[in-house]
Amino acid sequence: MSEIRFELDARIPDGPLEEKWDRHRAEMRLVSPKNKRNRRIIVVGTGLAGASAAASLAEQGYQVEAFTFHDSPRRAHSIAAQGGINAAKNYQNDGDSVWRLFHDTIKGGDFRSREANVYRLAQVSTSIIDQCVAQGVPFAREYGGQLANRSFGGAQVSRTFYCRGQTGQQLLLGAYSSLSRQIANGQIRQHTRTEMHDLVVVEGRARGIITRDLVTGEINSHVADAVVLATGGYSNVYYLSTNAKASNVTAAFRAYKRGAAMANPCFTQIHPTCIPASGEHQSKLTLMSESLRNDGRIWVPKNLDESRPAGEIPEDERDYYLERKYPSFGNLAPRDISSRAAKEVCDEGRGVGPTKRGVFLDFSDAIEQFGKETIRKRYGNLFDMYSHITNEDPYQTPMRIYPAPHYTMGGLWVDYNLMSNLPGLFVIGEANFSDHGANRLGASALMQGLADGYFILPYTIGDYIAQTPRDQLSADSVEFKETETETRARLSRLQSGSGKRTPTSFHRELGELMIEACGMSRSEAGLLDALARIPALREEFYQHVSLPGERANLNLALEQAGRVADFLEFAEVMCHDALARDESCGAHFRVEHQTDQGEAERNDEDYCNVSAWEFTGVGSPPALHAEALELETVELAVRNYK
Amino acid sequence: MKLTLNIWRQQGPNDTGQIVSYPAKDLSPDMSILEMLDKLNEELIAAGEEPVVFDHDCREGICGSCSMVINGVPHGPQKASTTCQTFLRSFQDGENIYLEPFRATAFPVVRDLMVDRSAFDRIIQAGGYVSANTGGAADGNALPIAQQTAEDAMDAAACIGCGACVAACKNASAMLFTAAKVSHLATLPQGQVERSERARNMVAQMDEEMFGSCTNQGACSAVCPKEISLDWIAKLNREHIRSRVAVST
Known part of the structure; x- marks a missing residue:
């Protein structure tokens, strides 16, 4: 690792905030159509960011290789996003603007994101809606045929576009249809059921990847002029999360081990309204739209070890703790605050449900006030989903909810061009760290994924390719052969365990440790304890993991083990980051830094920065490099939701 | 609760395949079909046997990955539901459950319950x-x-x-x-x-x-x-x- 790589230059263009992107676009170098045909780009991941990028690059004329570990690009977890996508269209004439969306996003992220990136995100947001409409995405419409909007948290304007409760699905199918068209045109070669195992770096540049075919077990090399990672977030480090089962950190983490910086890994969002785990067998958590908090009242019994059913607990023995602590925002307090408050009352032993990790979300007052029919119209599909999963009727008994890890703001470090510190490696969507600071607002993940894929990367990657001469690098080169050999060695090492424990049992144990030490609240003591325990767990994993089956074949246990092995190393980086960030901000709550009322206390003097971590070897503490955040136009303020 | 699972096991597209029975106990009615298979697979892996292969991912009924025929019906007995959203409370204690892949010439079996769509x-x-x-x-x-x-x-x-x-x-x-x-x-x-x-x-x-x-x-x-x-x-x-x-x- 040369020192030069870690001169983290964000490459933010000069000029006033409003003009940076336009100026930059005008100055970027272009690749002629004839030359594009001869340049190859690898895109790993086919969710919103990956599919939109692959399609857009192919339309420009590049040769694109698109990789997904799913059986089809349409299965990526972007598909599960429910609520909507933000855009500064101001169709409602309610005072929205690019500036306002920018400002809401910076403030929502607790002033830990880059102004220039976020401003550009707000600028291109409007084009995303136009592009998706052109593709035939069936957005909700008003009676007059105009696009409809709904409101979302953290904003006072109505700027969220939606397709019922399936916005992510429809946007992904739009990007997937464009991708499919380019596959048919021969511009994109797709590799399904193929997992990235390593990044190949040649003369300091990212030049390809090593993959494993998940059906045949074959290890292959793929050469390209640039590599784009669109591999999503890492909430599954907690084992139980709202992520899909296969979501993992492997691609990003292996790029980190090849020299890419990992930024703000401790910024992870815990969503307050999820269905609680029903028992040991729980495999994932299901999110329910936050909109439920508009009419539901959150409470727990005042008494410890309350055993009566909810309906028999009298009013004066209930604690509506959010209304009590935050009288002006009440049940609509922001995600991070609501989540922490739920954890606190459960830690006190006042949680409800079979596992005692749950709080009530009670609609009885709303049903009394507005009638059952009105509530059914507002939340019918969510109530159905809840009763389907829990076998309880939320019209009769209060729902039970509990926070769950949901989105990860942290990710691989990228500059303004979405390129990591490793030249030729671009990172887009949830996999990068760039836009959401320490907390993401609702309906902004879809916006960022598509902004990166449709409207930012397709420009910036051209600027990079225009500056790198074409060469004849082949998969027979020594760098590819060596990386392939290392990949095989890693798989062999995994298979050398004694066979006593399953990969999932280690994953579950790591998840419990991480949610406790590096979840909704973090303390120095807890993090130090976790840093002592994780290496021991990793040791135990390599000694005793059980991996039946052959390597050169479809092998579920081997797939799981590879991902768990990376989580076991990545978890340490997260804890180091949480420990080093000795302040509270957004979703990162250090118990040592809170106000008298228990609110997060930022330290702008020392931590108005991005922490970027450099790999120094397994088990050795990563090296911290800070990128100072120059907030030039936004004034730092305390978030107050009292 | 207890169930007897009769699961289609097939090594690859060219293998003939067969139903293999597995007794399953200590199940909770709140488990989904997939969580029941997770549990079975944990037991199989711990015993050094190969787990049952099946497609799944979001487990929220939207990604379309899960694909199996449960007691003769794709996605099982519950109407308007995917396999991942089918819970054991839909079955009787002690029941025999048959799990098979989606069968169609255009969907060749990859392995066990996983098919190529x-x-x-x-x-x-x-x-x-x-x-x-x-x-x-x-x-x-x-x-x-x-x-x-x-x-x-x-x-x-x-x-x-x-x-x-x-x-x-x-x-x-x-x-x-x-x-x-x-x-x-x-x-x-x-x-x-x-x-x-x-x-x-x-x-x-x-x-x-x-x-x-x-x-x-x-x-x-x-x-x-x-x-x-x-x-x-x-x-x-x-x-x-x-x-x-x-x-x-």
Whole structure:
């Protein structure tokens, strides 16, 4: 690792905030159509960011290789996003603007994101809606045929576009249809059921990847002029999360081990309204739209070890703790605050449900006030989903909810061009760290994924390719052969365990440790304890993991083990980051830094920065490099939701 | 609760395959079918045996990955549900449960309960899109679309591409899947330019993939987790005829 790589230059263009992107676009170098045909780009991941990028690059004329570990690009977890996508269209004439969306996003992220990136995100947001409409995405419409909007948290304007409760699905199918068209045109070669195992770096540049075919077990090399990672977030480090089962950190983490910086890994969002785990067998958590908090009242019994059913607990023995602590925002307090408050009352032993990790979300007052029919119209599909999963009727008994890890703001470090510190490696969507600071607002993940894929990367990657001469690098080169050999060695090492424990049992144990030490609240003591325990767990994993089956074949246990092995190393980086960030901000709550009322206390003097971590070897503490955040136009303020 | 699981095990596409029985105990009625399989797989892996292979991912009923036939019905006994959203409370304590892959010539078995549904992707590649390159799109509100039209399009677009329709059909027809995509785009103004070509090409691809013919019996719609209506098949037939008689568009 040369020192030069870690001169983290964000490459933010000069000029006033409003003009940076336009100026930059005008100055970027272009690749002629004839030359594009001869340049190859690898895109790993086919969710919103990956599919939109692959399609857009192919339309420009590049040769694109698109990789997904799913059986089809349409299965990526972007598909599960429910609520909507933000855009500064101001169709409602309610005072929205690019500036306002920018400002809401910076403030929502607790002033830990880059102004220039976020401003550009707000600028291109409007084009995303136009592009998706052109593709035939069936957005909700008003009676007059105009696009409809709904409101979302953290904003006072109505700027969220939606397709019922399936916005992510429809946007992904739009990007997937464009991708499919380019596959048919021969511009994109797709590799399904193929997992990235390593990044190949040649003369300091990212030049390809090593993959494993998940059906045949074959290890292959793929050469390209640039590599784009669109591999999503890492909430599954907690084992139980709202992520899909296969979501993992492997691609990003292996790029980190090849020299890419990992930024703000401790910024992870815990969503307050999820269905609680029903028992040991729980495999994932299901999110329910936050909109439920508009009419539901959150409470727990005042008494410890309350055993009566909810309906028999009298009013004066209930604690509506959010209304009590935050009288002006009440049940609509922001995600991070609501989540922490739920954890606190459960830690006190006042949680409800079979596992005692749950709080009530009670609609009885709303049903009394507005009638059952009105509530059914507002939340019918969510109530159905809840009763389907829990076998309880939320019209009769209060729902039970509990926070769950949901989105990860942290990710691989990228500059303004979405390129990591490793030249030729671009990172887009949830996999990068760039836009959401320490907390993401609702309906902004879809916006960022598509902004990166449709409207930012397709420009910036051209600027990079225009500056790198074409060469004849082949998969027979020594760098590819060596990386392939290392990949095989890693798989062999995994298979050398004694066979006593399953990969999932280690994953579950790591998840419990991480949610406790590096979840909704973090303390120095807890993090130090976790840093002592994780290496021991990793040791135990390599000694005793059980991996039946052959390597050169479809092998579920081997797939799981590879991902768990990376989580076991990545978890340490997260804890180091949480420990080093000795302040509270957004979703990162250090118990040592809170106000008298228990609110997060930022330290702008020392931590108005991005922490970027450099790999120094397994088990050795990563090296911290800070990128100072120059907030030039936004004034730092305390978030107050009292 | 206790169940006896009778699971289709097949090493690969060329293996004949067979049902293997596994006793399962200490189950909770709150477990999903997939969580029950997770538990079985944990036991198998710990015992050094190969786990049962099955597709799954989001476990929220939207990604369309999970795909198995439970007691003869794709996605199991619960209406409008995917396998991942089917819970053991739908079964009796002590019951025998049969788990098999989606069976169709066009969906070859990869292993155990996992099948290859890439034929669906190729049907989409044949025309399931609007040819709108990135950039240069007109303002979203420049094209007013009646609320009901958008709702109708959304009804069809809700398809998750799981393939239960094919598995339920005695002819393994992919008409409901193809109809949903053709109808979604034919309903909207954006889809008009390529409307005829799309219907023709997608139907041709569907035939090439060896999906069977439709006899309008509706087994597909009955098991569809998103309750895609049989009416869309009528629309597909209409679109296909239209594409052959239409002079232009």
